[in-house]
Amino acid sequence: MDLVDRIAQTNRWSQRHPAEKMTLGGGLLLLSVILPAIPAAPLILLAAVAAVLAGARVSVRDYVAVFAAPLAFLALGAVVLAVSVQPDAGAPWLAVSSESATVAATVTLRALAATASLLLIVLTVPLTALLRQAHRLRVPAPIIEIAVMMYRFVMLAFVMAARGRQAQANRLGYAGFRRATRSVGLLAATLLPRLLDRARRLEIGLATRACTGELRTLAPAVALSPAFLRCAIALHASIAAATIAWITLVPSPP
């Protein structure tokens, strides 16, 4: 989560209007669901990956690190879909039929395209921008304030946990399984009281700034780029058109 947040906050598109990236990513996500997986899914996958790597300039290493977990899940799912168990005597126990292979490939491709589209939004729209957008969409203030505080404290917890772990490691707290287990337990036990203490001190900090009970803030207005939106919609239209053309021109297998 720390990595996702860092990417979302530092990518080249991080300061773009969230609606632009949500239009691009959301459109691709919709297409991945409604269009036939072949040939739409590979095109959507390509577009989403290119947008993240070439457009938002997320490093390949970071992207792979984030994509690894859903990829592993999808790969496991593909194997389960492709391989069938045959308990009949004489036949091999595990078999892959052409039908099951097609189903596995189709479902996996569609899921990959949808995941890449979703990651496009997750990795380019910072949570802070998302919350500002929620405020503009008149989501009740208390919900946004709770989300803001949760975000702040989750990030603080990450920092405190990392520092605590480092401090333990410096004193050989992770030398051996038993010590490591004990260190993790101690760290977890101290983290909550320390966060609560931090929360109490933050309460004083907010009071010193004439807090009235409402956590209202302002952010500079970000202009919505019509050119970006036009490009995004043109990309969606191109993928849809290519898919329709493929279906029309390429005969489906008997």
Add this chain to the structure above:
Amino acid sequence: MTALPPEALIEARDLHYAFAGGIPALNGVDFAVPPGARVALLGANGAGKTTLLLHLNGSLKPARGTLRLDGENAGYDRAALQRWRARVGLVLQDPDDQLFAGTVYEDVSFGPLNLGLTETVVHARVTAALEALGIADLAARPVHMLSFGQKRRAAIAGIVAMRPRVLLLDEPTAGLDPHGVSQLLAALDALAAAGTALVLSTHDVDLAYGWAETMALMDRGRIIAQGPPEEALADDAALARAGLRRPLLMELAIQAHAAGLVTAGRLPRRAADLAAWLKSAHEGNGAPAGAPRNDSA
């Protein structure tokens, strides 16, 4: 009880406060902040500096004693505290105790919005505060992605944007590199030039000596010496009680005087002043022309 200036913006008299468990924190503090003053609050850890600053901002209520703002007794109801904090801003020692919003810009806007200002005015104030602290380029940065020095400047900007008449800073230079300290002092100089009274708590006697017009030494919840730096730091016993030493520049000047290298003159407060002081003495004048004598030397 120390005589306090009659025109003080904030005036504390005989303040007493104890932490939970009866641990005494303030033991009869008399303290005043005149308009436009530059006051350094010095003392060892646990001397009561932070507790005093929290009282001056209304974050803590004294068990005994009085606090007056612009000559009126301070109130502790919600409306009075709002007015108080609009006039007296406090920057806490740990910036993480103050920063809560997603980005620096949003966080700095929090205080001015609480003052009921319009969004246009708030945007202008936030921009000005970020520029004053030299962090305009960090406006869109999430607060958890800032270095310690950047966080500190963001926390100060959050208070500066409220444009208080008195700015209290709790150990603002702790943990900053020399460049960060210079930037911070330049920002404070700009605020002082604009008429903001500044109260800075610190252990750094060298920094305080060059910066403050008035110094207050604290020990075990009391102010044990107060006045211009040369006077407040003249008493060896008070310095020892406060766990402090003389500033290097002051010590050098005193030693130079004791060794007969210079005859007299106002003690230099900055390195350039010391150089001029020594140069003048070397040329046989004894002290820079026109410089007033200081008996404490």
